[in-house]
Each structure stands twice: as structure tokens, then as C-alpha cells.
Amino acid sequence: MTHQVRTKWLGKMQFESTNPSGDLMTIDAGPENGGEGKGLRPKALMLSALAGCTGLDVASLIEKMKLDVADFTIETEGELTEEHPKTYHTVRVDYHFYGNNLEPKKLEKAVNLSVEKYCGVMEMFRQFAKVEIKIHYHTL
Structure with missing residues (x-):
């Protein structure tokens, strides 16, 4: 399988990029790098891709395991190297589950299956x- 996206320059530091589904997103640099901040930043998009990939896995497993989860968020943080090209050397992924009937052992299994087996973006980051x-577990 091959994924293909098309990214078109809109002027200044702004680009419009497609997704294989045809959806569009805008990419732009921040003012500190000559952009207008009117789009998503490329390196931050990598963190979003990581969270989205593992999030889809975990959401699917929550459904398959019939777990009672009221809400679920993923906070992803990447630390960049000092020298150019600046790349992420450490990435933290915090899973936050909210609900009154959470089952920590099953949720941990769901996260571990994503992290260790299913999430291709996670494997690329590694x-x-x-x-x-x-x-993290939060009672409502």
C-alpha cells in the first residue's frame, strides 16, 4: 500500500496539503520563522500523527473490550535537539482516561497493544x- 499527499505552496511560508481521503490542511510557520501562524507546524504534526495513530488503536480496543470510558485524551510532547536539523530525541505520550467505571488493567492492555504491536507511527518514532x-486515570 502506498500513501500519497499533494502539498501546494500558497505563498510566503504557507502550504495546503491533501490527505489520501482528500481532506485538506494548512501548514504554516510561526511568525518567528517568517510565517503568519495560520496553519499547523510540521514537527507538531508529527506528534499529532503519533497521537492519532495510537488513539485510533486504543479507541477501537475500548469498543472491542466494551469498556466504560466517558472521555479519553492523549497529550504528546516532543523534546528537540539543540543542533540543526532539529529532531525529536525524546517524546512523551500521556494517555488520560476519564470515567466512573474505569478498568485500569484492561485500559493498560489496550494502550500496550497499541504501543507494542499496532501503531506504525509509534514504531517509526522509536x-x-x-x-x-x-x-492516567481520572474519576468523574
Whole structure:
């Protein structure tokens, strides 16, 4: 399988990029780098891709395991190297589960299946960064 996106320059530091589904997103640099901040930043998009990939896995497993989760968020943070090209050397992924009937052992299994087996973006990140995982449970 091959994924293809098309990215078109809109002027200044702004681009419009397609997704294989045809959806569009805008990419732009911040003012500190000559952009207008009217779009998503490329490196931050990598963190979003990581969160989205593992999030889809975990959401699917929550449904398959019939778990009672009221809400679920993923906070992803990447630390960049000092020298150019700046790359992520450490990435933290915090899973936050909210609900009154959470089952921590099953949710931990769901996260671990994503992290260790299913999430291809997670595996790509592991090729160049240390990935740290934490799970947090919140009662409503």
C-alpha cells in the first residue's frame, strides 16, 4: 500500500496539503520563522500523527473490550535537539482516561497493544527518539 499527499505552496511560508481521503490542511510557520501562524507546524504534526495513530488503536480496543470510558485524551510532547536539523530525541505520550467505571488493567492492555504491536507511527518514532508512555486515570 502506498500513501500519497499533494502539498501546494500558497505563498510566503504557507502550504495546503491533501490527505489520501482528500481532506485538506494548512501548514504554516510561526511568525518567528517568517510565517503568519495560520496553519499547523510540521514537527507538531508529527506528534499529532503519533497521537492519532495510537488513539485510533486504543479507541477501537475500548469498543472491542466494551469498556466504560466517558472521555479519553492523549497529550504528546516532543523534546528537540539543540543542533540543526532539529529532531525529536525524546517524546512523551500521556494517555488520560476519564470515567466512573474505569478498568485500569484492561485500559493498560489496550494502550500496550497499541504501543507494542499496532501503531506504525509509534514504531517509526522509536527509530529516532526515546518514547515514554504514561497512563492516567481520572474519576468523574
